[in-house]
Amino acid sequence: MSKRVSLTQYLVEQQREHGHIPGQLRLLIEVVARACKRISISVNKGALGDVLGSAETENVQGEMQKKLDIIANEVLIEANEWGGHLAAMASEEMEGIYVVPNRFPQGEYMLLFDPLDGSSNIDVNVSIGTIFSVLKRDDSSRPVSEADFLQPGRQQAAAGYCVYGPQTTLVLTVGDGVAMFTLDREQGSWVLTQDGIQIPEDTQEFAANMSNLRHWAPPMRRYIDECLAGTEGARGKDFNMRWIASMVADVHRILTRGGVFIYPWDKREPQKAGKLRLMYEANPMGFLVEQAGGAATNGQQRILDIQPDTLHQRVSVMIGSKNEVDRLTRYHHEAAQSSQL
Numbered sequence: 001m002s003k004r005v006s007l008t009q010y011l012v013e014q015q016r017e018h019g020h021i022p023g024q025l026r027l028l029i030e031v032v033a034r035a036c037k038r039i040s041i042s043v044n045k046g047a048l049g050d051v052l053g054s055a056e057t058e059n060v061q062g063e064m065q066k067k068l069d070i071i072a073n074e075v076l077i078e079a080n081e082w083g084g085h086l087a088a089m090a091s092e093e094m095e096g097i098y099v100v101p102n103r104f105p106q107g108e109y110m111l112l113f114d115p116l117d118g119s120s121n122i123d124v125n126v127s128i129g130t131i132f133s134v135l136k137r138d139d140s141s142r143p144v145s146e147a148d149f150l151q152p153g154r155q156q157a158a159a160g161y162c163v164y165g166p167q168t169t170l171v172l173t174v175g176d177g178v179a180m181f182t183l184d185r186e187q188g189s190w191v192l193t194q195d196g197i198q199i200p201e202d203t204q205e206f207a208a209n210m211s212n213l214r215h216w217a218p219p220m221r222r223y224i225d226e227c228l229a230g231t232e233g234a235r236g237k238d239f240n241m242r243w244i245a246s247m248v249a250d251v252h253r254i255l256t257r258g259g260v261f262i263y264p265w266d267k268r269e270p271q272k273a274g275k276l277r278l279m280y281e282a283n284p285m286g287f288l289v290e291q292a293g294g295a296a297t298n299g300q301q302r303i304l305d306i307q308p309d310t311l312h313q314r315v316s317v318m319i320g321s322k323n324e325v326d327r328l329t330r331y332h333h334e335a336a337q338s339s340q341l
């Protein structure tokens with residue numbers, strides 16, 4: 001029987017061999033993983049645990065919250081507030097930052113999360129997930145504030161997600177490649193099931209909510225039109241399409257077999273850069289995908305280079321196989337240049 005490597009062992013060995021996982025960060029990742037295990041148990045219980053349906057409340061983005069959105073948010077806060085590794089947390093489900101209460105010691109890290117991504121899939125028993133991003137404070141001498149969080153994604157110390165699907169899988173980067181762990185339910189432990197994940201540079205599969213196509217900008221429509229034209233069109237090859245409506249599950253497929261995920265700007269709400277949030281959706285996914293050899297852009301620039309202005313900032317997202325993402329960037333630049341002529 002091949003030797004099983006647990007998440008703890010993986011992190012300890014990474015720390016020992018490369019020395020780039022400080023003790024506080026290792027503890028933080030283990031606590032987040034433990035919280036995801038608890039969320040996974042609730043997700044699995046479904047109707048039996050009375051966790052389905054709406055909570056009849058709205059979050060800061062004006063979206064109706066599901067019971068599981070709130071449960072997952074509480075689990076992540078309760079698990080992380082007392083360990084001494086964090087200064088504060090931020091979440092899709094909370095308007096402002098959550099500063100670690102005075103009764104606990106404060107650490108130097110900050111945790112951001114989308115506690116339950118793909119909320120529209122909860123009640124229909126389709127894969128959903130948790131996305132998280134870890135930042136470090138630049139200056140610990142003054143009280144932590146929202147301004148400490150407003151760092152570009154390239155400064156993330158770690159990022160990951162947990163997908164609650166047919167299997168529960170945790171995918172993680174600490175800036176040295178991407179590793180995947182599968183939850184062994186009988187043992188209650190995370191087992192390393194893949195390391196050094198690489199996304200193929202080329203793909204024939206895209207993920208987009210095609211019902212919105214007519215509302216997208218010309219370079220985006222050009223890209224999709226060419227994919228749809230298949231072997232008879234400019235690309236000279238057929239494309240397949242997948243859309244799960246859980247970014248976690250769509251990105252997980254892309255990390256597994258390649259592809260490109262797109263959630264672009266939409267002219268119905270021109271003042272919004274996109275639907276997805278930069279700091280706890282696009283940044284962690286961008287970090288993971290880049291660490292796996294892929295790319296992530298908003299059409300104009302690399303996602304990880306965007307300087308955030310606000311915690312809940314939205315962004316247009318094109319992420320996945322490198323050559324497709326580069327092509328999308330080129331189409332956006334060409335459109336910008338021709339509009340200046």
Ligand code: AHM
Binds near residue numbers: 117246
């Ligand atoms: P959520 O965080 O409120 O669940 O919203 C984000 C989700 C993404 O996971 C997914 O890619 C997208 O919204 C789906 O949007 P749509 O329903 O427009 O297809």
Ligand code: MG
Binds near residue numbers: 092114118
């Ligand atoms: Mg989300």
